[in-house]
Amino acid sequence: MHSFTYCVPTQIVFGGESLEKLPELLKERNIARVLLVCGGQSAKKSGLLDRVEGLLQAADVEFDILSGVQPNPRLSLAREGVKKALALSAQLILAVGGGSVIDTAKAVAHGAANPDVDIWEFWVKRAELKRSMPVGAILTIPAAGSETSDSAVLTNDELGLKRGLNTPLNRPAFAILDPALAATLPEHQAACGVTDIMMHTLDRYFNPVCDNEITDAIAEALLRVVIKNGAPVVRDRGDLHAMSEIMWCGSLSHNGLTGLGGNKDFAVHQLGHAVSEKFDIYHGDSLSCVWGSWARYVCPANPARFAQYAHNVWGVQAADDETAARQGIEQTEAYFASLGMPISLGQTRCGVQDEAGLQELAARCSFQKTRAIGTFRKLDFDDMLRIYHMANKE
Numbered sequence: 236m237h238s239f240t241y242c243v244p245t246q247i248v249f250g251g252e253s254l255e256k257l258p259e260l261l262k263e264r265n266i267a268r269v270l271l272v273c274g275g276q277s278a279k280k281s282g283l284l285d286r287v288e289g290l291l292q293a294a295d296v297e298f299d300i301l302s303g304v305q306p307n308p309r310l311s312l313a314r315e316g317v318k319k320a321l322a323l324s325a326q327l328i329l330a331v332g333g334g335s336v337i338d339t340a341k342a343v344a345h346g347a348a349n350p351d352v353d354i355w356e357f358w359v360k361r362a363e364l365k366r367s368m369p370v371g372a373i374l375t376i377p378a379a380g381s382e383t384s385d386s387a388v389l390t391n392d393e394l395g396l397k398r399g400l401n402t403p404l405n406r407p408a409f410a411i412l413d414p415a416l417a418a419t420l421p422e423h424q425a426a427c428g429v430t431d432i433m434m435h436t437l438d439r440y441f442n443p444v445c446d447n448e449i450t451d452a453i454a455e456a457l458l459r460v461v462i463k464n465g466a467p468v469v470r471d472r473g474d475l476h477a478m479s480e481i482m483w484c485g486s487l488s489h490n491g492l493t494g495l496g497g498n499k500d501f502a503v504h505q506l507g508h509a510v511s512e513k514f515d516i517y518h519g520d521s522l523s524c525v526w527g528s529w530a531r532y533v534c535p536a537n538p539a540r541f542a543q544y545a546h547n548v549w550g551v552q553a554a555d556d557e558t559a560a561r562q563g564i565e566q567t568e569a570y571f572a573s574l575g576m577p578i579s580l581g582q583t584r585c586g587v588q589d590e591a592g593l594q595e596l597a598a599r600c601s602f603q604k605t606r607a608i609g610t611f612r613k614l615d616f617d618d619m620l621r622i623y624h625m626a627n628k629e
């Protein structure tokens with residue numbers, strides 16, 4: 236194993252009835268005032284919001300609500316949340332939802348703890364985040380892993396930019412994970428979630444350091460479990476066994492565990508962010524539509540690594556590394572397709588692009604040619620453009 240530091244302080248309460256532990260989790264932390272953050276309508280429609288409000292009222296916790304968080308959450312709503320949190324003197328920001336809601340809660344927490352700094356300054360690294368306030372998460376969709384991750388992603392709706400912020404201060408204080416809360420998910424959201432969970436480990440697995448045996452074994456096992464339970468969960472979101480496996484995998488896949496000791500790559504995430512920044516498509520769609528193209532492009536840098544993945548995750552037996560690698564990539568793409576996920580730009584809402592459109596995506600991804608991405612193989616503007624070209628089919 237190579238060197239690493241690892242600290243995930245988030246208290247996890249997992250399983251049926253875990254929502255009932257909310258008052259206890261707040262009491263342990265002496266929390267009397269909470270800003271509740273939620274999405275467009277699903278939590279209201281399912282009755283979850285009423286349940287949470289009831290628990291807060293019964294525990295004499297004062298609260299206000301910030302609702303209307305959209306997928307690819309907007310900076311403007313987070314700024315509104317900061318005002319609400321300050322007006323309430325909130326002591327904790329409670330997210331009821333998925334990655335978009337939890338990331339908004341994280342942004343509100345950072346803003347409320349630093350009222351003199353506009354939150355976007357932290358996202359573009361013009362200000363250093365030194366303090367925040369606690370966030371709690373009640374997860375309704377296994378996907379982004381924000382409930383334990385050190386990351387938060389915001390879209391600046393004035394500038395049209397999607398950016399991530401990584402800091403230990405992004406780790407929530409607690410996360411309530413009840414698989415039953417995800418049973419109301421639409422089929423495609425479940426598929427997007429399964430894809431994103433796989434991608435958080437794939438984006439760590441494919442890195443230049445290949446001799447972290449236990450990290451590799453954990454990553455490969457996680458991928459096998461997600462692949463096994465992904466299809467059942469997409470078919471039937473009420474399959475609580477499959478959903479419970481997927482939900483726990485979602486948290487483990489993005490809390491750092493599956494990449495310890497390695498130098499994570501995350502190029503696919505960056506390629507995808509440029510697509511969802513421009514077209515506002517779901518995060519999962521933005522990943523599956525470029526993964527195969529990225530994999531074929533970078534594979535020659537280390538075919539043996541792709542062969543290891545093909546063998547240990549997909550059970551591929553082949554005479555040589557190149558053949559095994561190709562089969563592993565094909566099986567991964569076929570799996571995404573079987574979940575109804577797009578595997579090309581043309582299969583997403585953005586459609587097949589002309590040359591100017593592809594150039595714009597590469598410009599966005601390279602921050603106007605000022606950065607390279609990836610570690611498995613470093614990618615500059617020209618590489619990004621070639622990958623988008625490869626993904627640009629029906």
Ligand code: NZQ
Binds near residue numbers: 273378385417427519
């Ligand atoms: O808004 P509502 O009505 O709640 O509907 C949501 C939303 O439309 C719906 N949904 C969620 N739970 C549901 C439900 N519908 C019915 N029943 C339920 N139980 O699902 C839709 C998507 O929600 P969202 O929160 O956007 O999904 P996800 O968890 O995939 O989050 C995606 C966002 O997280 C970011 C992505 O870039 C994207 O902005 N990411 C955050 C990360 C992090 N903080 O660590 C890492 C990821 O790589 C990712 O970048």
Ligand code: ZN
Binds near residue numbers: 379431435518
């Ligand atoms: Zn992701």
